[in-house]
Amino acid sequence: MYPNRYLVPAAMIAAALTFTAGKTLAESHSASVDTTAEAPADVEFADGKVVFRAALDDAPLVFEHRTEQTLTPQVEEFHTTGVNPYSGDADAIEAGGKSYKKLCQSCHLKDGAGRIGPSLNDNNWERDRTHTEVGRFEIIYGGGAGAMQAFGQRADQDDILKIMAFIDTLRLEK
Amino acid sequence: MFKLIATCTTAMLLGTTVLAQEAPMTVDQVARPGGTIPGNPEIQLVQVASGFLDPTNVANAGDGSGRIFVTERAGRIKIVDKDGNVQEDPFLDLTAINPLGSDVQTGFVEQGLYSVAFDPKYSENGHFYVHYASLPFNGDGMIVRFTVDPASPDVVSPERTNETAKVIMRIEQPWYNHNGGQIEFGPDGMLYIGSGDGGWEGDPYEAGQDLTTRLGKILRIDVNTEDAPYKIPADNPYAGASSERLMQLFGITEEQFSQIKTRSLPEIWSYGVRNPYEFSFDPKSGDMYIADVGQNHWEEIIYEKAGDGGHNYGWPRMEAAFCHPMIGDPAESECSIVGTLPAAMYPHNTAFPGAPEDTTSAGCSVQGFGVANYGGMDGVYLAGDWCSGRVFGLASDAAGWQFQELMQTGMQFTAGGYDEEDNVLIVNANNFYLADQGPDTNPPGSLWRVMAASDVPEGATLAKQAK
Numbered sequence: 001m002y003p004n005r006y007l008v009p010a011a012m013i014a015a016a017l018t019f020t021a022g023k024t025l026a027e028s029h030s031a032s033v034d035t036t037a038e039a040p041a042d043v044e045f046a047d048g049k050v051v052f053r054a055a056l057d058d059a060p061l062v063f064e065h066r067t068e069q070t071l072t073p074q075v076e077e078f079h080t081t082g083v084n085p086y087s088g089d090a091d092a093i094e095a096g097g098k099s100y101k102k103l104c105q106s107c108h109l110k111d112g113a114g115r116i117g118p119s120l121n122d123n124n125w126e127r128d129r130t131h132t133e134v135g136r137f138e139i140i141y142g143g144g145a146g147a148m149q150a151f152g153q154r155a156d157q158d159d160i161l162k163i164m165a166f167i168d169t170l171r172l173e174k
Numbered sequence: 175m176f177k178l179i180a181t182c183t184t185a186m187l188l189g190t191t192v193l194a195q196e197a198p199m200t201v202d203q204v205a206r207p208g209g210t211i212p213g214n215p216e217i218q219l220v221q222v223a224s225g226f227l228d229p230t231n232v233a234n235a236g237d238g239s240g241r242i243f244v245t246e247r248a249g250r251i252k253i254v255d256k257d258g259n260v261q262e263d264p265f266l267d268l269t270a271i272n273p274l275g276s277d278v279q280t281g282f283v284e285q286g287l288y289s290v291a292f293d294p295k296y297s298e299n300g301h302f303y304v305h306y307a308s309l310p311f312n313g314d315g316m317i318v319r320f321t322v323d324p325a326s327p328d329v330v331s332p333e334r335t336n337e338t339a340k341v342i343m344r345i346e347q348p349w350y351n352h353n354g355g356q357i358e359f360g361p362d363g364m365l366y367i368g369s370g371d372g373g374w375e376g377d378p379y380e381a382g383q384d385l386t387t388r389l390g391k392i393l394r395i396d397v398n399t400e401d402a403p404y405k406i407p408a409d410n411p412y413a414g415a416s417s418e419r420l421m422q423l424f425g426i427t428e429e430q431f432s433q434i435k436t437r438s439l440p441e442i443w444s445y446g447v448r449n450p451y452e453f454s455f456d457p458k459s460g461d462m463y464i465a466d467v468g469q470n471h472w473e474e475i476i477y478e479k480a481g482d483g484g485h486n487y488g489w490p491r492m493e494a495a496f497c498h499p500m501i502g503d504p505a506e507s508e509c510s511i512v513g514t515l516p517a518a519m520y521p522h523n524t525a526f527p528g529a530p531e532d533t534t535s536a537g538c539s540v541q542g543f544g545v546a547n548y549g550g551m552d553g554v555y556l557a558g559d560w561c562s563g564r565v566f567g568l569a570s571d572a573a574g575w576q577f578q579e580l581m582q583t584g585m586q587f588t589a590g591g592y593d594e595e596d597n598v599l600i601v602n603a604n605n606f607y608l609a610d611q612g613p614d615t616n617p618p619g620s621l622w623r624v625m626a627a628s629d630v631p632e633g634a635t636l637a638k639q640a641k
Contacts, residue, residue, distance in 0.1 A: 056584045057641050106609035116538070116561070116607055126533065145640065146537075146563030147586045149604045153617040 043082045043134045050082045055127055055139040065141070065152035072158045082134045086165040096166030099159050103151060104167075112170035117148065121170040136164055195461065195553075195570045197477055197485075198515045204495040205518040207535035209576035211569040215550045216627040217580055219565075219600060219637035223254045224620040228613040229601035231289040231356070231452075232591035232621060237297045239327075242593055244601060244621055247286030247613035249278035249306060253328055254621060263329050266290075266320065268306060270332045271339075279307040281350065283610040288315075288355030288451075289589070293397075294363050300324060303342065303365065303397070305357045315345035315353055317367065319397065342403045343395070343441075345388050349373030352449040352467075356542075356589075360394075361460035361480065364407055366443065367393040368450035368464070375469060376499065377490035382446045385412065385438035390489060392450060392464065394443035411484035412438035444478065446487040446513050452542030452589050455480075456553055457596040463555040463568070465542030466516070469493055471500055471526055473540035475557060475568055477517035477575075486513035494519035500526045518568045518577040520559075535579050537562040543590025544598035549626025556580075556598055556624060558587035582640040588619070598624040 044051040052061035074085040086092035101110075107117035118126055127144070129135030140160050143150030151160065198204045228247035235241055240256040249268030253261040268287060269276040280286045285307035293301035300322040308316040321338035322330055330338075342365075347353055352370035360366050371381040371390035382390035396405040406413050415438040449467040456463070460480030466487065468474055472494035476487050490498050494516055497509035503526050523536045537559030546554045555568040563583040569576055585602035593599055603619040610616070622637060630636065 054638070056582075056638050059638075102609075106606050143584050145582050145584055146559060146561045147607070148584075149586065149617070150584075153604065 042129055043132055045082075049079055050134055052134065052138050052142075053129070054142050055129070055135075055144045056142075061138055061142050063141075063152075065150060066156055069156040070158075074161060075157045078133075078137070078157075078161055082132070084133045084137075084161050084164050086161045087133075087168055089165060092162045092165045093169055096159075096162030096164070099155060099163050100166050103154060104163065107147070111173070112167065120167050121173070123171065133164060136167070137161070140164070195477065196479065198495075198517060198575065201495040201511070201515065203574055204515050205568065205575035205577035207520050207566065207577055207579050209578050211554055211567045211576045211578045212552065212571050213550045214578075215554065215567070215580070217549065217551075217565075218625055218627045218630050218634075219581075219583065219585075219622040220625050220630055221635040221637070222599070222621040222623050223258045223260050225260055225618045226252060226601065226603075226621065227618055228286070228603045228605050228616055229588060229619045229621065230286060230603070231589040232599045232601050233290050233292060233358075234592060234594045235292040235296050235302070236294070236594060237292075238594070240594055241328075242599065242621065243290055243292075245287045245290050245304075247280055247283075247603075247605075249276055249280075249287045251287075251290055251304075261328060265328060266304070266330050266335065267332065268304070268335070271335045272310070275309070277306075277309055279309040279313045280613045281313075283605055283607055284351045284353055285313055286613055288353070289357050291357045291359055291365065294359050301397075303357055305355060305367070307347070307353060308344070311344060313347045313350055313353075315343075315347055315369070316341065317343040317345075317357060340403070342397060343367070343388075343393075345369055347372060348379065353451075354449060355451045356453050358453065358455065360455055360462070362407075363396075363398070364394050365397050365404075366453065366462075367395070367441075368447075368453050369393055370449035370451070371447075371489065377448065380490065382448065382489035383486070383491065385435055385442060385445060388439060388441060390445060390447055391439075391442050392444045392447060392453070392483075393441040394483065395441055406440040409483075410440055410443060412442050413440045415440065443483040444485045444487060446485075446489045446491070447476070448489040448493075452540075452557075454542055454544045454555065454590070456545035456547070456555075457592065458545070458547045459553060461545075461553075463517075463542060463545065463557075465540040465557050467539050468519075468522075469498070471522050471524065472496065472519050473522075473537055473559070474516035475518045475540065475542070475555065475577075476514075477555075477568075487516070488513035496526075502527060503529065517570075517575045518566075520566065520577070533562075535564065537564055541587040541589055543587075543600050543624070544592050546598050546624060547596065549624075549629055551626075556590065558583075558585075558590075558600065560586055560588070563587070581637075583637045584639075585637060586619075593623070600624065 054061050077085050112121035125131045141152035229244050230247050231245045242254040244252045250264040251266040253265045268278050287306040291303045305317045307313045319340040351373040354368040354370040356368040369391045371377045396407050399405050415435045447466045450464045453464040462478040464476040466474050474494040491512035496504040523531045538561035543556040558565045565580045567578045567580050588603045590600045600622040604617040
């Protein structure tokens with residue numbers, strides 16, 4: 001059917017995360033790894049809640065997917081603090097790893113090195129906000145460009161937070 | 175020469191310097207992102223309908239009904255009416271015609287129902303044609319004609335499907351990828367078929383340059399016959415290539431010798447393509463554009479003047495305008511161009527092995543949409559990218575081909591087509607290239623119409639795009 005390659009260049013769908021036209025990896029944001037309390041410095045708050053933004057156009061993120069899902073206390077906390085409560089939680093990381101294998105691994109590879117999708121195991125972020133947990137949540141839940149779909153269609157917000165906790169470990173393992 | 179002078183004279187009389195559209199002669203003439211197409215049009219993608227499971231293509235019947243037909247990968251065709259309503263019962267359901275299960279192989283994401291084409295005389299004969307990966311035939315491409323029951327114009331029952339099935343062609347597929355897919359009637363009434371190189375990577379069969387295989391080709395056949403699956407159009411480039419003849423050894427030029435291709439298949443229209451999943455005819459000029467999906471580094475769009483068959487588009491000797499395989503920066507290597515160059519190309523994030531990553535105007539798989547002749551656009555070929563969600567426009571001006579990124583969306587484009595008014599339509603899906611879990615398991619995709627931004631109706635749902 002559509003894309004047609006056996007092995008795609010490592011950053012083939014890095015384009016999928018490239019919303020800032022003309023931006024190269026060299027220009028992209030780098031940040032140190034901090035999986036426990038990443039300060040959401042670039043994140044806005046309103047009425048005590050995080051203001052989430054769509055990765056594609058920076059418009060307010062609409063929580064339109066899987067509207068029947070249960071918003072766990074951890075999700076509620078994340079919406080309030082912008083910090084992932086599951087970071088470093090062994091059980092959550094294990095659960096997130098299972099979801100990662102099912103939803104993410106085919107494009108980003110087992111170790112997060114990237115193939116169809118960009119690498120996740122370093123600190124180079126195609127979109128500035130992705131250096132924060134809020135930014136990573138935004139792009140997973142609401143999607144980026146092209147093949148980086150809105151995975152909020154496939155996973156509950158609680159699962160996404162667990163996936164994020166697992167992805168943190170990929171950066172630490174590298 | 176006289177013809178050229180006459181053309182130039184006419185252009186001068188008109189006060190313009192319009193160059194005839196033609197394939198580039200040099201690599202520098204191959205357009206890359208960064209150009210501006212005439213009129214610098216501003217477009218929007220307006221949602222027509224949604225809820226399609228892995229939509230793969232879109233077409234109209236040309237019968238005045240205004241219906242739009244969306245193919246779903248699993249093997250169904252859905253009807254969208256004039257008002258954007260999607261009929262619940264499929265027009266065609268290839269998952270229901272075989273008592274043992276579906277007739278469609280969907281094991282890999284490149285497999286499934288690829289496309290539908292309606293006979294130019296559909297209003298009279300009810301014939302339509304589909305191309306799909308056959309499950310019983312291990313993924314071989316089946317091109318089959320069915321005939322609608324006039325008493326049931328919106329649903330072809332499984333019984334009717336089986337009763338009227340006429341197999342036109344089976345294209346053997348050695349591997350599960352690079353199956354081509356598009357079938358479409360040209361302005362000449364012939365059925366054109368996009369046939370990929372058979373898969374794996376690097377074209378292991380050398381199919382693109384092998385005139386004895388249907389793989390890696392654009393095929394052209396005449397389906398206007400009941401006596402055989404199809405006829406060979408007499409003006410196909412190799413229509414008579416295999417006919418028996420006496421051998422002549424003297425008084426023949428080398429060029430004439432080189433044209434003796436006794437094993438060439440008569441169905442071949444052009445060759446040297448890798449995976450022409452989508453191609454389109456300009457409704458106005460009849461010219462053809464082929465979105466030929468590239469390998470590791472470049473995507474290409476081929477231009478072919480109406481009726482100008484016989485071209486070698488290079489694969490696997492060439493990847494877009496560069497020699498294949500790429501082993502480094504093509505600017506630092508020497509090689510001869512093989513065949514006809516594409517009109518435009520765009521890179522992947524790494525434009526050659528070892529190149530620095532650059533996501534500017536990059537992508538991974540070109541998906542052709544169609545040619546727009548409205549909304550300030552005059553012969554603009556539109557295509558999108560599966561990975562990056564970008565939409566590109568290709569057109570020519572006095573300076574040559576221009577290739578412009580028109581927008582970047584959040585969509586995973588699969589294909590395009592036309593409605594009955596020749597507006598360009600687009601479908602997008604939400605599936606995985608690897609580890610896809612089935613054509614009916616993915617979040618649904620949508621059908622979009624390309625419109626000039628100034629013509630968008632109030633309240634329309636628009637595709638989101640990057641700022």
